[in-house]
Amino acid sequence: MSRINTPVNQKRLTNVAVVRLKKGGFRFEIACYPNKVQEYRKKIEKDLDEVLQAKAVFLNVAQGIFAKNKELQKAFKTTDQDKIILEILNNGELQEGEKERKDNMEKQFKDIATIIAEKCINLETQGQLTPQQVEAAMRRIHYSVKPNKSAKQQALQVIKLLEPVLPIARAKMRLLVYIPNEKAEEAKNLFKTKNFLDPLEKESKEDTQ
Numbered sequence: 001m002s003r004i005n006t007p008v009n010q011k012r013l014t015n016v017a018v019v020r021l022k023k024g025g026f027r028f029e030i031a032c033y034p035n036k037v038q039e040y041r042k043k044i045e046k047d048l049d050e051v052l053q054a055k056a057v058f059l060n061v062a063q064g065i066f067a068k069n070k071e072l073q074k075a076f077k078t079t080d081q082d083k084i085i086l087e088i089l090n091n092g093e094l095q096e097g098e099k100e101r102k103d104n105m106e107k108q109f110k111d112i113a114t115i116i117a118e119k120c121i122n123l124e125t126q127g128q129l130t131p132q133q134v135e136a137a138m139r140r141i142h143y144s145v146k147p148n149k150s151a152k153q154q155a156l157q158v159i160k161l162l163e164p165v166l167p168i169a170r171a172k173m174r175l176l177v178y179i180p181n182e183k184a185e186e187a188k189n190l191f192k193t194k195n196f197l198d199p200l201e202k203e204s205k206e207d208t209q
Contacts, residue, residue, distance in 0.1 A: 143158060
């Protein structure tokens with residue numbers, strides 16, 4: 001049997017996070033670090049050494065029972081463990097403990113609030129929103145984090161959901177555009193039709209001769 005140790009530089013929520021995949025009449029498992037599986041699936045973490053606690057395929061991680069080659073061949077049509085591990089990691093079901101699940105959800109909740117605060121302003125004050133203000137508003141609308149979507153994807157959706165309870169709007173960018181004088185009027189009309197100039201703060205012409 002194999003003993004799996006958790007390094008001291010990993011967050012100790014549980015000893016091991018198990019990713020499980022049922023295939024070919026067998027239940028296969030891999031052993032991962034609890035806080036790394038979702039990061040890998042969201043393409044935040046790409047180094048498998050930071051995700052996997054052991055580069056091996058198990059029938060039962062808790063008992064340290066490895067899958068045999070004949071079982072792998074029957075289910076996956078290959079005994080290449082690297083390929084099999086990737087399939088389990090990408091398509092398997094993450095077995096999360098309750099504490100780990102709550103911690104991950106809370107972290108993502110705060111990440112969403114931080115992204116919104118960076119992208120938006122308070123319409124009443126025209127000032128920057130704080131992550132704490134956004135978090136409070138998200139709790140008022142009882143927003144539930146979607147673990148299979150990134151914080152950025154959810155932030156864009158949450159902005160609209162917050163409008164009834166928070167004076168919020170996307171912050172507008174200030175642009176400085178240089179255009180040849182003979183093209184200025186044409187460009188200005190184009191920008192207005194696309195709502196790029198809202199409002200036009202300053203317009204000046206320079207003699208290029």
